[in-house]
Structure formats: structure tokens, C-alpha cells
Amino acid sequence: MFIKGFQELTLTDWPGVISSIIFTGGCNLRCFYCHNWSLAWEPDSLEDVPEEFILSKLREKKDWIDGVIILGGEPTIHGETLYNFLFTLKEEGFKIKLFTNGTRPEVIKKLIDKNLLDAISLDIKHAPGKYSMLVGQTADTFEPRIWETLDIIKQSKCELFFRTTVLKNIHTIEDLKKISSLVYPKKLILQNVNIDGTSPVFQDKIISFSHEEFECIKNNLD
Numbered sequence: 001m002f003i004k005g006f007q008e009l010t011l012t013d014w015p016g017v018i019s020s021i022i023f024t025g026g027c028n029l030r031c032f033y034c035h036n037w038s039l040a041w042e043p044d045s046l047e048d049v050p051e052e053f054i055l056s057k058l059r060e061k062k063d064w065i066d067g068v069i070i071l072g073g074e075p076t077i078h079g080e081t082l083y084n085f086l087f088t089l090k091e092e093g094f095k096i097k098l099f100t101n102g103t104r105p106e107v108i109k110k111l112i113d114k115n116l117l118d119a120i121s122l123d124i125k126h127a128p129g130k131y132s133m134l135v136g137q138t139a140d141t142f143e144p145r146i147w148e149t150l151d152i153i154k155q156s157k158c159e160l161f162f163r164t165t166v167l168k169n170i171h172t173i174e175d176l177k178k179i180s181s182l183v184y185p186k187k188l189i190l191q192n193v194n195i196d197g198t199s200p201v202f203q204d205k206i207i208s209f210s211h212e213e214f215e216c217i218k219n220n221l222d
Contacts, residue, residue, distance in 0.1 A: 067095035076104035102149035119159035
């Protein structure tokens with residue numbers, strides 16, 4: 001099983017859509033600041049949540065739950081398993097929002113082509129050429145695929161969200177302006193890194209901006 005968590009209700013993760021959240025286990029990146037690192041890196045340490053349990057809960061609340069949000073880890077690493085599950089959710093009448101790191105453009109394209117996605121949130125780690133600062137040597141393999149995904153989703157009819165988690169000494173305002181230009185005319189959503197929930201092994205590398213610094217960065221992108 002690929003599902004490791006289920007949250008019955010969120011009013012904030014998809015503006016305007018009352019949703020449930022499904023968490024998938026496993027990820028093909030190793031971002032040292034990951035706040036869901038056990039879910040992403042050690043999914044076998046977590047209990048499986050049966051699909052039928054989730055479907056039964058969603059059916060119970062079908063009168064007021066409009067959407068289902070798929071989070072990770074990285075959901076697209078599950079390929080056909082993810083496709084089949086989303087197909088079932090669509091048959092049940094739910095809208096679907098996918099959070100992704102963009103490393104599996106072929107999976108995302110298939111989901112879009114089959115009309116299984118209503119919204120996509122692409123987590124852009126860094127500006128072009130700088131992914132290795134966050135995900136190591138695998139960046140050489142994955143980064144071109146991320147920009148391919150960006151092109152694919154910008155041509156889709158899905159509601160789009162773009163976000164970047166910023167770290168001090170890693171991201172500059174110039175980097176963020178480059179990312180912002182890539183996602184234009186959509187607005188880039190910034191998140192200041194939070195050490196809570198990150199792996200103790202890497203916490204000495206994780207430095208957040210002060211509140212004042214972070215507000216200044218956001219204002220410079222407006």
C-alpha cells in the first residue's frame with residue numbers, strides 16, 4: 001500500500017474547496033530540510049492506510065467534502081497505483097489537487113490527459129541550475145524533468161499553485177525573482193523554512209530568515 005496518512009478535513013490547503021488530505025509514502029528526492037522526512041524517506045516505518053477505509057470515510061462525508069488533496073512524500077513515484085486510485089476518486093465525484101516536486105512529468109501528463117486533476121501545486125526547490133544545493137547529485141538527473149513538468153502544467157486547464165520554501169544562505173532574492181518569472185503570470189508562494197519536523201541529522205544546516213527579512217523578500221517579489 002502507498003497511503004500512509006489521512007486527514008478528514010482541511011479548509012486551508014485548497015482555497016475555496018473543502019477537502020480531505022491523503023498522504024502518500026516515499027520520495028525520490030532527499031531535501032535535507034524536509035518536514036515530512038519520515039514519511040518521505042522511511043515510509044515502511046509507518047502503518048498503511050487501506051484505500052477502502054479512505055473511500056468509506058469520503059463517501060460518508062460526500063455531501064460536504066468537495067475535494068481530495070494528494071500529498072507526499074512524492075505521489076507521482078507510485079505511477080499506475082496513483083492513477084488507478086485517482087480514477088476511483090474521480091468516479092466518486094471528487095475534485096483532486098496534487099502536490100508534486102515535478103520529477104515525473106510523464107505521470108503528470110497522463111493524469112492531466114485523462115482529466116484526473118483539477119489543481120496542481122508544484123514545489124519548486126530552487127532556481128535553474130541550483131537544485132544541487134538542496135537535493136545533491138540527483139539534481140543532474142531530476143532538474144530537467146522538473147522544468148518539463150512546469151511547461152506541461154502551464155499548458156493545462158488545471159488550477160495552478162507554485163511554492164518555494166526559502167532557506168537563509170541558500171536562496172537569494174535574485175534566485176526567487178528567476179523562479180517568479182518562470183511561473184508568471186501566477187504568483188510564487190513563499191514559505192520560510194521551519195525546523196520543526198525536520199531530521200535531527202540536518203538541523204544545523206537549516207537556517208530560516210527572520211520575520212523582517214522574510215517580509216522584505218516577499219515585498220521585493222510583489
